[in-house]
Amino acid sequence: MKNIKVLGPGCANCKNTLKLIEEVVKAKGIEVQLEKVEDLQQIMTHGVMSTPGVVIDGKVVHAGGMPARSKVESWF
DSSP states (O other): OEEEEEEOSSOHHHHHHHHHHHHHHHHHTOOEEEEEEOOHHHHHHTTOOSSOEEEETTEEEEESSOOOHHHHHHTO
16 A cells, blocks of 8 residues: 655645546546645645655655646556
């Protein structure tokens, strides 16, 4: 099971990124542990300077702006 964190203060892009990931994993039938991180200090520990950021199994795979659906699908 993949551990996924969506990093962001709660902006529309952050919320939409979380929703998009939920949609993709549901469509693919994949079980993941999905977490929304809004604490700025925790976000900074990942080195993400622009949000939303996405971290999968400890690795930053996206930062800044909402990712395209095709990019999210490629993560799985």
